[in-house]
Amino acid sequence: MENLGGSIWAAAVLLFFLMDPLGNIPILLSVLKGISPKRQRIIILRELFIALGVLILFLFTGEALLDFMHIKQESVTIAGGIILLIIGLRLIFPRSEGVIGKQPSGEPFVVPIAIPMIAGPSVLAMLILMTKNEPHQITNWFFAVIIAWAMTAILLLMAPFLYRILKERGLAAIERLMGMLLVMMAVQMLSNGIKVIF
Numbered sequence: 001m002e003n004l005g006g007s008i009w010a011a012a013v014l015l016f017f018l019m020d021p022l023g024n025i026p027i028l029l030s031v032l033k034g035i036s037p038k039r040q041r042i043i044i045l046r047e048l049f050i051a052l053g054v055l056i057l058f059l060f061t062g063e064a065l066l067d068f069m070h071i072k073q074e075s076v077t078i079a080g081g082i083i084l085l086i087i088g089l090r091l092i093f094p095r096s097e098g099v100i101g102k103q104p105s106g107e108p109f110v111v112p113i114a115i116p117m118i119a120g121p122s123v124l125a126m127l128i129l130m131t132k133n134e135p136h137q138i139t140n141w142f143f144a145v146i147i148a149w150a151m152t153a154i155l156l157l158m159a160p161f162l163y164r165i166l167k168e169r170g171l172a173a174i175e176r177l178m179g180m181l182l183v184m185m186a187v188q189m190l191s192n193g194i195k196v197i198f
Helices: 002-019 021-031 037-068 073-092 113-118 121-133 135-157 159-197
Strands: none
Touching (some): 002 121, 002 159, 021 113, 037 113, 037 121, 037 135, 073 159, 113 135, 135 159
């Protein structure tokens, strides 16, 4: 039972890092600039629930998609490692347009908050990887998604407050630390995938 809980929390932390809510706070505030605080909260909640729907859909259909495409487990492991490595490096060495790239203006709907800020390609790829590697733990991964999403929701709803407290430098420092952890996870995943092949 202890291992079960550990795997849920380990997966939840990994998914939380990939969702990168702290790194997305400045982008979120920029996207919602000029909208009333009450309307901002409604938009954030709406986008969070859309993102949750997308995450759960990928969680339960990801393995079937891979089987349909005849993609082997080690290929998914290596691909997941490469994606983690890229995201981790972007967190450590940020670009002016942010981790998710340049976004369209106007009141957001689905893009860019739900997708790709919360349910981004790296998170979706990781869900596919998790279900492909350990399909019998689908219930664990479901709870991991809920935990990671809930932590992300809390931080995004607190975005204006956190930005005032931590400022841009504080958020950047935390984001770089998360990037370092993702790079280490990526190296481990790549190593595991290469070992299976050779």
